[in-house]
Amino acid sequence: MVNITELQKSLITGLILAGGRATRMQELDKGLQIFRDATLIEHVIKRFAPQVNSIIINANRNQPTYSELGYPVVSDVRADYAGPLAGLEAGLLACETPYLLTVPCDSPFLPLNLASKLMHELERTNADLAMACSGNSAQPCLQPVFCLIKTMHLNRLQAYLNGGGRKMSGWFDGLTMTPVYFENETEFTNLNTLDELGLYSP
Numbered sequence: 362m363v364n365i366t367e368l369q370k371s372l373i374t375g376l377i378l379a380g381g382r383a384t385r386m387q388e389l390d391k392g393l394q395i396f397r398d399a400t401l402i403e404h405v406i407k408r409f410a411p412q413v414n415s416i417i418i419n420a421n422r423n424q425p426t427y428s429e430l431g432y433p434v435v436s437d438v439r440a441d442y443a444g445p446l447a448g449l450e451a452g453l454l455a456c457e458t459p460y461l462l463t464v465p466c467d468s469p470f471l472p473l474n475l476a477s478k479l480m481h482e483l484e485r486t487n488a489d490l491a492m493a494c495s496g497n498s499a500q501p502c503l504q505p506v507f508c509l510i511k512t513m514h515l516n517r518l519q520a521y522l523n524g525g526g527r528k529m530s531g532w533f534d535g536l537t538m539t540p541v542y543f544e545n546e547t548e549f550t551n552l553n554t555l556d557e558l559g560l561y562s563p
């Protein structure tokens with residue numbers, strides 16, 4: 362188990378992506394739905410906040426409600442729900458540290474060692490970004506919304522988006538990406554439907 366140092370942590374801003382339309386959840390605002398004893402985003406904050414220097418929330422609806430959680434809220438700067446990369450762009454624009462770590466708002470079991478493992482591997486490999494991966498090197502399953510990125514690559518993301526690119530796995534072509542394996546796949550469970558919210562309740 363690698364621990365994150367206070368210095369490493371001070372360099373990382375955490376971005377919670379809550380800007381989607383949630384079409385599979387009746388277009389409800391996913392982050393604000395109740396799961397067990399709290400909203401989905403509150404579960405995420407509980408596991409994520411101790412890992413990063415500060416948090417930014419990306420949301421395109423109900424911004425005043427998200428603000429009540431006590432963190433800055435940023436909205437997409439381009440219209441029409443351009444996908445998670447539009448949220449990443451908004452987060453990178455607001456980020457004041459050299460690294461940004463993203464997580465989605467609908468992953469209430471996210472790894473408690475996410476920042477430490479990604480930062481350790483990013484520094485070890487001197488890559489541009491480090492991405493979580495469940496499974497193993499024989500059967501990798503990339504988790505592109507769990508990603509540690511050097512903030513200076515905002516320009517490249519914007520060029521990709523301006524050219525019409527929308528794929529989470531396409532924007533970093535030409536950059537070096539280190540996949541980082543996590544054994545416990547269930548930590549990446551994300552809840553997309555009302556049924557799933559109920560299924561995972563006790």
Ligand SMILES: Nc1nc2c(ncn2[C@@H]2O[C@H](COP(=O)(O)OP(=O)(O)OP(=O)(O)O)[C@@H](O)[C@H]2O)c(=O)[nH]1
Binds near residue numbers: 380381383442447
């Ligand atoms: N900022 C922003 N974030 C998005 C957008 N679309 C998806 N996301 C976020 O990306 C993450 C992964 O997306 P999904 O799990 O597909 O969520 P979703 O798109 O809201 O839900 P579906 O419409 O059911 O696919 C979630 O945290 C979403 O909030 C978007 O257009 N803008």
Ligand SMILES: [Mg+2]
Binds near residue numbers: 381
């Ligand atoms: Mg989606």
